[in-house]
Amino acid sequence: MSDTIAKEGAAGGILASLSIAIQTRIGRQKLRKIILGSIPFLVLFVLWQMNTAFEWLPAVFIPPLGDVLGAAITLQEDCVGIGGALAMDNTCLLTNHIFSSIGRVILAAVIGLPLGIGAGILAGMNRTVSRYLEPVGVFANSISGIAWIPLAIVWFGVGWMTTLFIMLNTIFWLMFFNAMLGVRGVAKVYEQSVLTMGGSRWDVIRHVYLPGAMPSIITGMRISLGFGWRALIAAEMIGGDSGLGFMIFVSAEEFKIEEVFLGVIIISLIYMATDRYLLAPLEKWTVERWGLIWKPT
């Protein structure tokens, strides 16, 4: 391929070598993945820009990109530097909402994920535990997380306890079920091999169930964090006093449609970053390295 381009002259040669340099640096497969994955976003972006140019729908429904970026600057304009934002100064409106939501997600994840994994592993290995927990888990999963919001407001009032409760309720049960099914799927012979080497129950949990259930546990983290974010935004809208959900809700009431767009985009970006920089590496370092899952090429 590089030969044919090189024939077209020096400029073509430079382009070809640049293209090869990029391909070798990032990797052909990965480059392909990035380009293909970006296409739907590009289509949406182009449509958005065309809407602004041709005014198919007025700006009150779909604001121009400039207004959305402008909203971010306006919300932050009184904020003094990065230090002010990190200190969560009252003037830093946008970053305060972002940090507030992220903080809640981290708190709920730090509490909910380990508890869900622990309870799930116990239920997966022990019939008695699963007989206690499975029915109540099915009960909890049948009710949408949002349905608890009115009750949570009555119990905890508007604020972080309500949002935390809603998120924990979502994260814990989803994680519980995935970890439990993961443990049940681990081949019996692994457990037997550890037992015949003189291993204890605890050795079996650490050396067999936890790593063996890892594909399901990572799936559980993906699902529970995804649904957790959704539940959080809903909870912040109705039962919160800060956060991106709260920001979106208040902005919509004030017809600041560009702030609503900004909030939605930021939420997506944060979740995509979590998946890419936390969950995907974890997957790569565990189940992919152990050959437990196959990735289509």
Add this chain to the structure above:
Amino acid sequence: MTAKLVVEGLSHHYPDEYTGIDVHALDDISLEVEEGELVSVVGPSGCGKSTLLNILAGLLPYRVGTATVDGIRIEGPGPDRGVVFQEHAILPWRTVNKNIGHGLEIKRMPRDQIAKRVQEFVNLVGLAGFEDKYPHELSGGMKQRCAVARTLCADPVIMLMDEPFAAVDAQTRITLQEELNRIAMATKKTILFITHSVDEAAFLADRCFVFSARPGRLKAIVDINIPRGDRIWSDMNANADFLAARDEILKLVREEVSVATEE
């Protein structure tokens, strides 16, 4: 010579998992395995070979009869009996090194001592250069070599092997059989080897226990007096002792298979 494993009057019934019908798997089994001996247990499928192994491994509780290792009654699994399973039972999330040293890790042996001993067994089974590979990066034969090394490294009193080479291809199986013979010679480990292959049983064993069709009874014991050093597959077709032992075992097993099919 002292008997390492003694089984006396062992019988076992269990309800079938799906039909609930009572299965009489083992009937009044009595046998002894001497120190440093390699014995094979051979019989038609469903003769209770695997039930026997599970009882000896401590994975299956039993009530009728006794089974002892070094005079101690078998009650549950323990590090005195190492097991090599039929499927690849080495842990996919541990490297070759970590798998082989697993038993010592469970025993809380200091790390530097584990590393030294693991290296010895890596070399014994010919896995040098693959220490840091994960099982999915190994061939079927290498996985079973790793499983054998893992069991031996923990230094059990007796090694129990449950059709360990049944899942590998024919060429690899021959190599693994010759290697196990070499390992048995080098380590003088007491080994009980379960198989349905008559050739394998005759090639590897000092003594072969032939089981009857269900319920499994000890039908006959065939002695095979071939020095370990002479056991090479390419020489076996000219080895009168091997051919005689193989034919005798084959005859005994065939009788049982025909009984089982007539029923």
